[in-house]
Amino acid sequence: MSSPATPKMVRGYEVVIGIETHVQLSTQSKIFSGASTQFGAAPNTQACPVDMALPGTLPVMNRGAVERAIAFGLSVGSHIAPRSIFARKNYFYPDLPKGYQISQYEIPVVQGGSVSFFVGETPHTVRLVRAHLEEDAGKSLHDDFSGFNGEKSSGIDLNRAGTPLIEIVTEPDIRTSAEAAEYARALHTLVVWLGICDGNMQEGSFRCDVNVSVRKPGAPLGTRREIKNLNSFKHIVQAADYEINWQIDEIEDGRAIQQATVLFNPDTGETRAMRSKEDAHDYRYFPDPDLPPLVIAPEWVERVRAQMPELPRVMAARFVRDFGLPEYDATMMTQSKAFGAFFEAAAKACGSPKLVSNWLMGEVSRRLNSADSAAEQTIGQSPVTPDLLAAMISRIADGTISNNGARQVFEALWSGEGSGDAQARVDAVIEAKGLKQMSDTGELDRILDDILAANAKSVEEFRAGKDKAFNALVGQAMKATKGKANPAAVNELLKKKLAG
Structure with missing residues (x-):
């Protein structure tokens, strides 16, 4: 994988990006209480006394949240701390009922590791600093309530308060907005694959804070600004690109960049400052006296490891080894568990794994993500099943249909044409559309003799060394x-x- 220090220039400046991702863990209850984490309940119906910080309540650690953090650490090659501690992160905001957030600071549960991915066909690796357990805050609801005089006012919903998160922090290894988006996409794939997060970005289950700075080559790191709560890969690219150019404009105009937290407005495509960015000392971290150190024995780590699924990178390596796929293809085939299973079933059924990966990356993905769909579809929604794709590809491999003919067959299968088992359906479509290639060499031999006789000039030019003349003769044959x-x-x- 490529070095994270590879310079990428924008208007003569090097871009430096780091990402903090808040991943909501898939537990049924909150990190320090038994209250439900189910999304969509009426405001404040899933906030118990612990979540609301009522006097006399004490937090109790959720074992399932710890196990999900361990699984993530194992999946990215991290060190799992045998002993980690929780801290109080002090700040005052209406949706934080305790006046502090329980998080981890000095000793996080997951330390180091890396995430690898492709941007186009170029491999990249981003190093991780840490992943720590913490609780989520509540949510401010603006203009949702009528005040005493009928005017709109704000309220607080504490249903999210105490929801378990891991915050995954990268080194500043990212150099372009495209790399930032592909890193986030790879991380999203991984946490959903592991089953530790549902990955629903619209509901806030996976949120990215993107830290952006710029500098002249060889200069110290610039002052960063943090773009908060980006919940789509498209917005990551748009927000980072705007922020990069904004910072360069400021510097070019002679103004210094001030460290700040900013918000992205997807309607305008712009970022705007929300508040000056705090440093760690502003939060006055100190160990939480209500929570003992989190001790993770080696046996616990091994139990979690034994329950983990085959990881995307392991499956991709197997596809390279067993099916001879290029590394890029193998990575694309493991964009989800379902995608990997689809590829493997089709490849085994037809014996042409490279053709399967080509079709999955090409026509299948194009149709699943087509503008005709109200939303991006998953591979499980494909009307062309693994056995249908394999049956069609087998007819390409044995010369029954051309690649162009196969595209017509694919369109027909996608629309539901044909009946019977997979091979019968494919063959019925080929027959109905007259797509079977000419395999009678005797007939083709006669056609070619006629073409050569009628195109003596092209024959002469080819024998004189003009390769274009050969292509012209092939074209005549295909036309005939x-x-x-x-x-x-x-x-x-x-x-x-x-040659004769």
Whole structure:
């Protein structure tokens, strides 16, 4: 994988990006209480006395949250701290009922690790600093309530207060907005794959804070601004690009960048400052006296490891080893568990794994993500199933249909045409549309003789060393057979005749 220090320039400046991702863990109850984490309940119906910080209440650690943090650490090659501690992060905001957030500071549960991904076909690796357990805050609701005079006012919903999170922090290894988005996408794939997060970005289960700074090559790190709560990969790119250019404009105009927390407005495509950015000392961290150190024995780590699924990178390595796929293809085939299972089933059924990966990355993905769909579809919603795709690809491999013919077959299968089992459906579509390639070499031989006789000039030019003349003759053959001739057979026979 490429070095994180590879310089990428924007208007003569190097961009430096780090990301903090808040991943909501998939436990049924909160991190320090038994209250439900279910999304969508009426405001303040899932906030118990512990969440509301009523006097005399004490937090109790959720074992499931710890196990999900361990699983994440194991998946990215981190060190799992045998002993970690919780701290109070002090700040005052209406949706934080205790006046502090229980988090981890000096000794997080997950330390180090890395996430690898591709931008286009270029590999990248981003190093992780840490992943720590913490509780979420509540939510401020603005203009949702009528005040005493009928005017709109704000309220607080504490249903999210105490929801378990891991905050995953990268080193400042990212150099472009595209890298930032692909890192976030790879991380999202991983936490959903592990089952530790549902990945629902619209509901706030996966939120990214993107720290952006710029500098001249060789200069010290610039002053960073943190773009808060980005919940789509598209917004990560848009927000980072705007912020990069804004910072460069400020510097070019002679103004210093001030450290700040900023918000992104997707309607305008702009960022705006929300508040000056706090440093760690502003939060006055200190160990939480109500929570003992979190002790994780080696046996506990091994139990979690034994229950983990095959990881995306392990499955991708297996696809490279067992199916001979390029590393890029193998990574694309493991964008989700369902995608990997689809590929493996189709590849085993037809014996042409590279063709399967080509079709999955091409036509299948194009149709799933097409603008005709109200929302991006998953591979499980594909009307072309693994056995149908394999049956179609087997007809490409045995020369029954051309690649162009296969696209027509695919469109028909996607629309539900054909009946019977997979191979019968594919063959019925090929027959109905007259897509079977000409395999009668005797008939093709006669057609080529006629073409050579009628195109003496092209034959002469080819023998004089002009390769374009050969392509013209192939084109004549395809035209004469209405595209049904097997191009490979045409090329082979034509070369033999011209050499004679």
